[in-house]
Amino acid sequence: MDTAQRPADVRSAIVTGGAGGIGRVTCRRLAEAGYVVVVADLDGGRAADVAAALPAAPGGKHVGFGGDLTSSDVNRDLAETASRIAPIGLLVNGIGISPKRGGGKIDLEDVDDELWTSVLSVNLTAPFYASRAVAPLMPGDGTASIVMLESVTSRMGVGARLDEFPPYLPSTIAYGVSKGGLSNLRVSLVRELARRSIRVNGVAPGFVATAMMSAADAGPLVDQLPTRRYARPEEVADAIAYLASPQAAYVNGACIDVNGGWLPA
Numbered sequence: 001m002d003t004a005q006r007p008a009d010v011r012s013a014i015v016t017g018g019a020g021g022i023g024r025v026t027c028r029r030l031a032e033a034g035y036v037v038v039v040a041d042l043d044g045g046r047a048a049d050v051a052a053a054l055p056a057a058p059g060g061k062h063v064g065f066g067g068d069l070t071s072s073d074v075n076r077d078l079a080e081t082a083s084r085i086a087p088i089g090l091l092v093n094g095i096g097i098s099p100k101r102g103g104g105k106i107d108l109e110d111v112d113d114e115l116w117t118s119v120l121s122v123n124l125t126a127p128f129y130a131s132r133a134v135a136p137l138m139p140g141d142g143t144a145s146i147v148m149l150e151s152v153t154s155r156m157g158v159g160a161r162l163d164e165f166p167p168y169l170p171s172t173i174a175y176g177v178s179k180g181g182l183s184n185l186r187v188s189l190v191r192e193l194a195r196r197s198i199r200v201n202g203v204a205p206g207f208v209a210t211a212m213m214s215a216a217d218a219g220p221l222v223d224q225l226p227t228r229r230y231a232r233p234e235e236v237a238d239a240i241a242y243l244a245s246p247q248a249a250y251v252n253g254a255c256i257d258v259n260g261g262w263l264p265a
């Protein structure tokens with residue numbers, strides 16, 4: 001569909017990590033809300049498959065975008081791709097990695113330089129690059145927003161062992177630091193992007209049933225949660241869709257916990 005034919009209120013939505021467990025469910029939820037979705041992921045084949053399986057959008061065709069989003073050039077490319085489809089109404093920074101060893105946490109002394117750099121680069125630098133590239137292409141009429149996929153670890157940190165002092169997370173200190181940085185990126189962008197009327201919010205899950213968590217030993221983890229189960233990806237996607245919606249027009253700088261009561265605010 002060319003620009004001349006496109007209804008005026010059609011918006012594109014970019015979901016980074018869109019082929020992942022939370023990502024692909026979020027893409028579906030946003031397609032149902034009427035966005036034309038750009039599914040962005042390292043795995044271009046899976047991104048294209050997710051895009052092809054989405055319910056049709058009235059304003060255009062969903063697309064898969066393959067690329068390593070730790071590159072600023074790739075993020076610029078992504079932003080231009082989405083804005084050619086329709087004005088960009090939403091960026092979901094959903095990209096993330098959480099390395100584990102033997103199903104659990106990697107201790108401080110085993111977090112080598114390479115692991116530290118890769119986690120910070122995927123979980124924090126890439127969302128910064130994406131936000132910096134996308135925001136200038138968003139309409140400044142108060143309809144556009146950014147949502148960060150943060151984590152319970154943003155506030156809680158990652159440390160110790162399951163048998164020491166709970167709560168326990170099977171991840172690395174690099175993961176907690178990256179997500180803490182992402183939370184600050186959210187509140188800093190609220191200020192930076194106020195002049196463009198772009199809202200910036202976050203969703204902070206605890207444990208969600210995806211590939212990221214399937215490497216962990218679930219039994220003892222679930223016992224820590226007041227709601228004794230992992231979240232379903234749909235429960236995270238619903239919070240993202242709410243934050244992007246007109247019903248959340250006055251919600252700016254907020255982060256919704258979807259952690260089953262694990263870490264009450």
Ligand SMILES: NC(=O)c1ccc[n+]([C@@H]2O[C@H](COP(=O)([O-])OP(=O)(O)OC[C@H]3O[C@@H](n4cnc5c(N)ncnc54)[C@H](O)[C@@H]3O)[C@@H](O)[C@H]2O)c1
Pocket residue numbers: 016017018019020021022023040041042043067068069070093094095096097098122149150151152204205206207208209210211212213
């Ligand atoms: N699963 C959980 O329990 C949980 C909890 C809290 C927060 N989160 C956060 O939610 C987000 C999604 O998690 P998920 O469980 O769906 O993970 P997932 O591993 O299923 O999906 C992550 C996606 O990111 C993509 N990705 C990784 N590196 C990339 C790169 N360099 N360039 C482009 N794409 C890249 C992967 O290919 C993958 O498809 C992450 O930010 C994660 O940290 C997840």
